[in-house]
Amino acid sequence: MPDEPDWQPPAGSWASSAARRRNMQAIRSRDTKPEKVIRRLVHAKGLRYRIAARPLPDLRRTADLVFRPAKVAVFIDGCYWHGCPVHYVPPRTNPGYWSEKVARNIARDRDTDQKLTEAGWLVLRFWEHEELGHCAADIADAVRERRDRSRNGGS
Incomplete structure (x- = not known):
């Protein structure tokens, strides 16, 4: 035990x-403080979204926020788990295992970005340490721009 x-x-x-x-x-792994703050700020801007949803049904990966009609997937990445170039500090205990795990996470993130982009999605990634108000504003701007573009017949 x-x-x-x-x-x-x-x-x-x-x-x-x-x-x-x-x-x-x-x-x-979800509902972290930065995610909750960004969700609240984006919701206050009048946008609605799915939480921890798969943008692509056949891809076993979830985005933190998914705006399906606009095809925008948002990820708020933790500095440790996703290897932030500013804040990641390699572990002292069992460094081989954890460093390899973080490297696999980074590779999976890049693969996810590529697959979503190829399927016509806009991928937005933010670090947990970024100013959350700016993140929410960037998300709102991107979603509105893509919605406007699709309404006006653009792609």
């Missing part, structure tokens, strides 16, 4: 200790 003080991780486990395991399991 992980709550026991003498608990040891299984061989090859990402959990280097019981405390680390509890800490890592507590990290949210």
Whole structure:
């Protein structure tokens, strides 16, 4: 049982200790504070969206906000998990595993961007440390521009 003080991780486990395991399991993959603030600001601008939805049904990846009619997918990336060039600090414990995981996340992000772009979607990515009001304004501008363009017959 992980709550026991003498608990040891299984061989090859990402959990280097019981405390680390509890800490890592507590990290949210959605509904983070930056996501919630951006959602509130975008909603206040009169825009409606889907949360944690798949932009493409056949692609097993979800965007934080999805504006289907405008084909805009928004991702708010965490600095650690997505390898922020400013704030990412390689871990000291089990560095091989975690650095490889972050590298896989980055590769998956680029692959997602490419697949969505090829399908006609606009992909917007923001770091969790960016000024959230500017992020919300950029999102609103992009969604409105794409809606206006599609209403006027442009592509």
